[in-house]
Amino acid sequence: MTAEFWVSQAFNGVSYGALLFLLASGLSLIFGVMRIVNLAHGSYFMLGGYVGLSVVWRTGSFVAALACGALAIALIGIAMERLFLRRLPASQALGQVLMTIGFALIFQDVALLIWGGDPYTIPAPAALSGVVHVGGFRFPTYRIFIVGVAFVIGALLWLGLEGTRTGAVIRAAVDDAEMAQGVGINVPKVSLLVFALGAGLAALGGVIGGAFLGVYPGADFEVLPYAFVVVIVGGLGSLPGAMIGSLLVGLLDNFGKALFPELSYFTLFAPMALILALRPTGLFGRA
């Protein structure tokens, strides 16, 4: 256990947490506004990766892949929300679960149909493929890029939610959708916006993650529990919660895998259980 081990593992954990933040912040916001437990959220991540892959193959541009992936999946999210999820009463959590898992299965099969069962890796741009040396430690440039993207997105979300009119409207809808509707806020429109944003962010994470985790069948259900744990730990509907939760989960997962490979899920979920035992609504959540 050298200093090298601790520093590089900690950095890997932080960068994985950054990726999780892209995935989980959307899930948390969607839940906050619509009270929907979206089990298709991991599918957005996977589909985003696949769309990004195709775009990179066609155009060779990583930036285009990011934009197209996020946009395409945001549109899918809009269609899902408008045509299906809106029909369900918010009280029917089980209905939402079954419907969104239905979509997740369909997405999984469609992806298999279009892209086949082979795993792929999205080629990262050359500028991001090196290693940065800082004080004798080596940090992969791509992972620094991920942290940077998450930082920028997090800052934008924060400023958007706290500093703009739209953000105030979203926060009002999170706090009390009925009351917000009562004072003239178009809550269905806000829901649609948030759903599109959440799906797009997850897809962005999928494209970015596709360059170091890869794009493969089953990625959807692999990342989903992580996103859930982040949201559970941080608190449903809370952006700061999603930030802290992502960081915690990223670090725990990395050290868990490195130190106790056979029990790695345990090392992730046991602290979650502990947090829940002390604070049943998560670190930043409200009942």
Next chain:
Amino acid sequence: MDRRVLLVALGLAGLGAVAPLLPSYPLTLLTQALVSAIFAMSLDLLLGYTGLPSMGHAAYFGVAAYTVAILAVEAKVGFFACVLAALVAAGVAAALFGLLAIRATGTYFLMITLALGMVMWGLAFRWVSMTKGDNGISGVPRPELALPWDLSAPLPFFYFALAGTALAWLGLGLLVRSPFGMSLKGIRESESRMRSLGYNVWLHKYLAFILSGVFAGFAGILWAYYNGFVSPVDVQLVTSVEALLMVALGGSGTLVGPAIGAALIVFLKNFVSVYTKRWLLILGAVYIGVILFAPRGIVGALRGEAARGES
């Protein structure tokens, strides 16, 4: 005895009577349907009777199945000891997870049970020295009992599973009709009212959680012996959610409904996968269709009709 109980008993007896006439493929499908029916009924105790939508129910099914597989294959332990150990394992897992999950309500309960279910999947997948990881454990022998029939043949094993199903149905049926079961329904309808009436709501939910886990474990035991092979697939999220679909499709809070739902899903999966490789697509559409068009499930819809006819 009321009519429904008689109908189910007749149905089970009818299945037993028809079974010798069936070829082995439909017979194995029926056996699968029976195992799934027990699993779905066990979930209904939580979902339909107590109002707790568990998304990690495969954990207890899987713990029991793995316990049987590990003991029977690695340690050559006999049938009854395996069953006992597996039921205890499922009960202990449910008792531990319940401590965490029961604290939460609504969506938090859903998410916590999902995450706890993933813990089990993670163990099955990663704890390779114990579970053989992704390869699973194969070669679970069929139980050797002092019976005149050899349980490795499809028909005797079908009867074995049928007896197990009848037992589980009887046990769960008595449970939901007992004063304890009535209190569970009361909690489902209004937790605060039950609390102010002096019921220990937490303890009721906790016991329901454990019992439900034990019955799921019972299904897991049968599955391990039926399938002869246990793998992380048995513990994964999709298995948990499939059980939810079975309950929702048949009608929650009815026991018969989930059993019918389970049979339908098992048959659908098998028939569709014969004709097309795209069965996930169809299964996904079934999930969405059930929620859109039959939110109360088959039995719920039939009862609604009957109630309308009577009034």
